[in-house]
Amino acid sequence: MTTISEVAKAAGVSVSTVSHVLNKTRYVSPEKVKLVIESVEAIGYIPNTVARSLKLSSTGTVGLAISAISNPYFSDIICAIEAECSKRGLIAFLCDTQDDPVRELELIQHLHQRRVDGIILAPSGDPKKALDYLIRSDLPCVLVDRLSDNRFDQVGTDNVAAIRTLVDHLVTLHHRRVGIILGQPGFATTVERAKAFRAAMTEKGIEVEDNLISDGNRSTADATASTHRLLGLKEPPTAILASNNLAMIGAMRAIRERKLRVPADISVLGIDDFEWADYFEPRLTLMAQPCDEIGRRAADLLIERIGNKRRPRETIRLSPVLRVRESCGEAA
Amino acid sequence: MTTISEVAKAAGVSVSTVSHVLNKTRYVSPEKVKLVIESVEAIGYIPNTVARSLKLSSTGTVGLAISAISNPYFSDIICAIEAECSKRGLIAFLCDTQDDPVRELELIQHLHQRRVDGIILAPSGDPKKALDYLIRSDLPCVLVDRLSDNRFDQVGTDNVAAIRTLVDHLVTLHHRRVGIILGQPGFATTVERAKAFRAAMTEKGIEVEDNLISDGNRSTADATASTHRLLGLKEPPTAILASNNLAMIGAMRAIRERKLRVPADISVLGIDDFEWADYFEPRLTLMAQPCDEIGRRAADLLIERIGNKRRPRETIRLSPVLRVRESCGEAA
DNA sequence: GAAAAAAACGATTGCGCAAACGTTTCGATG
DNA sequence: CATCGAAACGTTTGCGCAATCGTTTTTTTC
Secondary structure, rough: OOOOOHHHEEEEOHHHHHHHHHOOOOOHHHHHHHHHHHHHHOOOOOOOOOHHHHHHHHEEEEEEOOOOOOOOHHHHHHHHHHHHHHOOOOOOEEEEOOOOOHHHHHHHHHHHHHHHHHEEEOOOOHHHHHHHHHHHHOOEEEEEEOOOOOOOOEEOOHEEEEEEEEHHHHOOOOOOOOOEOOOOOOOHHHHHHHHHHHHHHOOOOOOOOOOHEEEOOOOOHHHHHHHHHHHOOOOOOOEEEEOHHHHHHHHHHHHOOOOOOOOOEEEEEEEEEOOOOOOOOOOEEOOOOOOOOHHHHHHHHHHHHHOOOOOOOEEEEOOOOEEEOOOOOOOO | OOHHHHHHHOOOHHHHHHHHHHOOOOOEEEEEEHHHHHHHHHHHHOOOHHHHHHOOOOOEEEEEOOOOOOHHHHHHHHHHHHHHHHHHHOOOEEEEEOHHHHHHHHHHHHHHOOOOEEEEEEOOOOHHHHHHHHHHHHHOOOEEEOOOOOOOOOEEEEHHHHHHHHHHHHOOOOOEEEEEEOOOOOHHHHHHHHHHHHHHHHHHOOOOOOOHEEOOOOOHHHHHHHHHHHHHOOOOOOEEEOOOOOHHHHHHHHHHHHOOOOOOOEEOOOOOOOOOOOOOOOOOHHHEEEEEHHHHHHHHHHHHHHHHHOOOOEEEEOOOOOOOOOOOOOOO
16 A cells, blocks of 8 residues: 555655645645646555544544434435535444444444544434433434434424324314324334324324324334234224324234225324335325435534534424325215 | 553552453452452443453454445345344444445444445446455455455345346236336346346247346336336337336336326336335335345355355345235236 | 563553744845 | 844654663572
């Protein structure tokens, strides 16, 4: 591996001249510039970012600590973050926390050892230790999706609006018995959506039975089981609200297993849009979260904070949009 | 930020003792070990991986240069790579080449500057410059999905088997006029699948009309347009083979726009499975690619090569599996 | 009990680079 | 034609660490 001093030797100049030519950090005469550039080419010199980072104590890297990176919701966010970072000259380390608080803390410490300039985190269901560590270490960090601590910059969906819009839609179609399949317990999104559901229903003058609320669905399999339970009730709901994409897939499985027609026998709607939702039956009525903007804004906020650690915290709630299709019909 | 020498001072030992305690690289008496560990805790020392990397000239990082990172096929592969790397103590930089050869080369050079230990690349449609650079720089690299150059280790799906199985299935159901929606031109997968399709059809004694083969579909929109063209033929195909997930979404859109029933009016099948394929209509007959294993094996191969640059190259073709559902019926 | 070997640890160097600091040259100024 | 200042470049240091080399002390051996 070649070094800057080999270039200097080949060009017959000093290392600082080479450095200044490469970084354009001070005036160098055109002849020497030419010499340096030719030597770089001739030798095949590739600057060593590691050494540069050590000297500058800044790496130009950010850590992405996200759960379930293959979930399309998160992969869209990751894609947007990558794009924005790339545009700003940063590069991202990708880590999957697998929603394990222990792993989450370890990953953050690992990223810290690697001296990332900042971290974008989708907090686990029990993120206290990780978040405390981040605060203590004064590492720039923004939280995405699960907005669980306003000691940080945060970007996510306006879950209250999302649920309220969905409930509005349901009530307009005369649904009163609505079952909800919530996500993983502890997640800020789960908590917010549960609370928003109760509030929105109450606002509509509808009493919410506890057994219509299904919490703790960590997987599509959980969601399937929960949906079976709801549909097996003496008085089953007329509609099912799936509070995320995994819950929806799981719910649809249970509905299929019971050979129910959507929306004739049961109405279905949920949160998280699918690219194919328009082309397959039942065509799902869904709230689309603005994944691209979430990712972009998260990266922007992080870059801002890296630039100024003392700026005021921001929490950004982006509006989701309802895509009315056909899976939610009139209540019987 | 604390350093190893501050720890040494606090513990009343030398920096080398601290280093050896932290890395367990030589015997240190229990008392000094205790002193060091206590000082680390007291000071809140976090080792600096950047400095360590400079000294060791090895960073413990790998670069992931992949296109369309939000495509579920790739995000599954990325997820598997991340998992395997993490298990082996490596961490991955995530980069989206966006299938742009210029960007591809720049990203690889950038990763090289960062002194990644190796690279996993899904080559673009015109990867020559990038691949030549990789060879010249002697950077460990494995190619995934698009197996375009056996100067490298490679891992992907056995596309010949995939297409042959699909064609077998079609012929069993008496389809003879089959339209195929191919992916992006230039991709090794596209080329292989096109060739395999012609070969498999010929093997069955079926002549393939050129206008049933639709190349150059870079997006779902392209695939929709291509499908419209196929369906608008005087003598349209009785079945459509979508050669990847984007092509399938696009094809289904066109089919819906024409209000055709699947499989009554037109049969459909393709490559790339979807998690929801069992629960929505039409239930798609698909070849599932082994994304998890592709990712895992790619990471394994890369780690092997990092360990021994002179080992023989390997090309691994993994078998896909056909999931027969209902979208492909008997030909009219 | 002297020599040798082993045990335990410390001082120092160099990884590749950016930039602070220093030096030389040359034209402008009084 | 001395003096100054600016232009152009070189010398050197230190970022934090691993590990080589070296030192001191203790233990073993005959």
